[in-house]
Amino acid sequence: MSEAGKVWALHLGLLGLLFALQFVLPAYHHGNLARVMVLASFAVGYNLMFGYTGLLSLGHAMFFAAGMYGMGLAMRHLGWTPGPALIAGVLSGVVLALVVGALALRTVGVGFMIVTLMFAQAVYLVALYFGEWTRGDEGFVIQQAERVMMGLDLSQPGPRYFVAFVLFSACMLLSLRVMQSGFGKVLIAIRENEERARMLGYNVFRHKLGAVALSGGIAAAAGAFYGLLFGYVGATFATTQYSILPLLWVLLGGAGTILGPFVGTLFAFYLIDISSGFTTAHMLVVGVVLVALALFARQGIVGELRARLWRWLP
Amino acid sequence: MSLLSTQGLTKAFGGLTAVSDVDFELPQGEIRALIGPNGAGKTTFVGLLCGRMAPSAGTVRFDGQDISRLAAHERIRLGIAYTFQITSVFARLSAHENVALAVRRRGGDAVREVPEALQRVGLRDRAGDLAGDLSYGHQRLLEIAMGLAQKPRLLILDEPTQGLADSEIDAFCALVRGLAPETTVLLIEHNMSVVMRVAQKITVLNFGAVLAEGAPEVVQADPAVQAAYLGGVEA
Numbered sequence: 001m002s003e004a005g006k007v008w009a010l011h012l013g014l015l016g017l018l019f020a021l022q023f024v025l026p027a028y029h030h031g032n033l034a035r036v037m038v039l040a041s042f043a044v045g046y047n048l049m050f051g052y053t054g055l056l057s058l059g060h061a062m063f064f065a066a067g068m069y070g071m072g073l074a075m076r077h078l079g080w081t082p083g084p085a086l087i088a089g090v091l092s093g094v095v096l097a098l099v100v101g102a103l104a105l106r107t108v109g110v111g112f113m114i115v116t117l118m119f120a121q122a123v124y125l126v127a128l129y130f131g132e133w134t135r136g137d138e139g140f141v142i143q144q145a146e147r148v149m150m151g152l153d154l155s156q157p158g159p160r161y162f163v164a165f166v167l168f169s170a171c172m173l174l175s176l177r178v179m180q181s182g183f184g185k186v187l188i189a190i191r192e193n194e195e196r197a198r199m200l201g202y203n204v205f206r207h208k209l210g211a212v213a214l215s216g217g218i219a220a221a222a223g224a225f226y227g228l229l230f231g232y233v234g235a236t237f238a239t240t241q242y243s244i245l246p247l248l249w250v251l252l253g254g255a256g257t258i259l260g261p262f263v264g265t266l267f268a269f270y271l272i273d274i275s276s277g278f279t280t281a282h283m284l285v286v287g288v289v290l291v292a293l294a295l296f297a298r299q300g301i302v303g304e305l306r307a308r309l310w311r312w313l314p
Numbered sequence: 315m316s317l318l319s320t321q322g323l324t325k326a327f328g329g330l331t332a333v334s335d336v337d338f339e340l341p342q343g344e345i346r347a348l349i350g351p352n353g354a355g356k357t358t359f360v361g362l363l364c365g366r367m368a369p370s371a372g373t374v375r376f377d378g379q380d381i382s383r384l385a386a387h388e389r390i391r392l393g394i395a396y397t398f399q400i401t402s403v404f405a406r407l408s409a410h411e412n413v414a415l416a417v418r419r420r421g422g423d424a425v426r427e428v429p430e431a432l433q434r435v436g437l438r439d440r441a442g443d444l445a446g447d448l449s450y451g452h453q454r455l456l457e458i459a460m461g462l463a464q465k466p467r468l469l470i471l472d473e474p475t476q477g478l479a480d481s482e483i484d485a486f487c488a489l490v491r492g493l494a495p496e497t498t499v500l501l502i503e504h505n506m507s508v509v510m511r512v513a514q515k516i517t518v519l520n521f522g523a524v525l526a527e528g529a530p531e532v533v534q535a536d537p538a539v540q541a542a543y544l545g546g547v548e549a
Contacts, residue, residue: 185418188407189407192407196402198390
């Protein structure tokens with residue numbers, strides 16, 4: 001099989017497997033996997049910036065939250081239906097990403113990390129400040145009756161899994177297509193050697209801004225769907241924790257790989273889930289595993305697979 | 315008609331003036347060598363030409379257009395290609411992808427043109443290798459292939475033969491001579507035998523200013539040049 005054939009077979013194969021699993025998984029894992037797929041979509045967005053473009057953001061919670069609030073506030077205060085509200089969520093994320101990107105991309109390296117961290121903190125504080133509308137930390141619930149889209153009751157496990165699956169498929173295939181395109185290859189070139197890319201005539205700033213917008217848009221889509229599927233919108237999702245998590249998932253799974261975000265999110269989710277079944281000190285177990293991975297699998301799970309076995313992995 | 319010209323080009327780093335009030339003309343189709351002792355300001359000068367740094371004073375014109383205010387990538391898009399003095403390839407990408415990035419930027423067909431460009435520098439059979447795994451000399455050649463693949467109107471080569479074997483230097487000289495007159499070449503070079511073989515004209519920089527300019531034999535015979543540079547090298 002050609003390399004392109006293998007790439008498509010593997011990625012479509014994973015999607016086929018995820019689709020089929022909804023019919024066989026027990027209820028508990030069925031619910032988990034739906035959640036993992038939405039969070040993995042968040043990680044897919046993060047990976048486009050961090051893994052492929054080499055831009056380490058410490059503020060991606062702001063895009064997740066922008067999507068969630070864009071969707072949630074439109075439903076709560078404007079009475080929008082889920083479809084338009086989701087679009088509002090994604091657009092909120094893209095616009096925020098363009099604004100933050102235009103300013104933050106004037107810095108590099110540690111400066112970029114700090115500026116994105118500060119912007120995310122500002123977004124979190126804005127959500128608290130306008131508590132009258134957002135209900136701040138407490139958040140608000142989206143009623144079951146409102147969570148119906150195209151005849152699907154999203155509060156039910158079956159439709160919820162299916163919609164999470166569609167979201168994840170769309171995000172993963174989008175990231176695969178982008179990274180196979182000329183635009184994506186320039187992003188990799190910028191990650192590898194920014195000055196060289198510039199001296200080949202590429203507008204580095206514009207490409208980076210495009211990556212930030214795309215990454216922010218995908219993160220916002222994940223946030224919007226998360227709020228809708230699980231029926232809750234709150235400022236917790238704008239905290240620093242939700243900026244660190246996608247970084248962690250991507251590092252675990254393999255930065256700069258298409259499958260890494262999903263593998264990392266799944267791994268981290270079940271690592272916590274399983275270890276907390278044995279001990280209340282489960283974070284200790286998680287910490288030890290993370291240290292071990294950092295020592296012995298620096299490129300993450302899929303990254304190591306690529307380095308050792310399948311060099312054709314995108 | 316000059317393809318490239320500068321007027322009063324100056325670059326100061328604090329108290330040090332690396333390039334001082336340089337007026338420079340490079341006609342279309344010429345192969346020009348830029349020589350001078352270490353620290354003469356050669357790399358700074360070409361850095362100003364292609365926009366890697368901003369001048370303290372003066373203007374740069376390319377093909378009749380004032381490009382002094384343009385960003386580096388905009389100048390490259392006008393048809394200037396620059397190969398780095400310190401090898402700067404995409405080390406973790408294949409040799410093929412390195413050149414393909416250069417081809418795709420101007421909308422070229424990578425499948426056809428990348429093997430051609432690699433062939434011209436003798437690296438065609440290394441296309442699949444990671445650029446970082448190539449020997450230093452081969453990385454230099456890859457840089458040149460990336461320059462050629464841009465099909466530039468002006469190719470600036472910053473010490474391209476450093477680290478090349480003698481046979482590779484011969485091939486390089488033939489390659490550069492074959493570029494004229496379609497491509498104008500500005501060559502920074504320390505290897506005087508290369509300069510004498512390929513350059514139609516030489517500009518000598520010393521302490522950031524033009525010390526001499528003219529045909530290779532004339533410049534080589536210039537006592538001031540010998541004192542500043544050639545004498546020092548041959549001694």
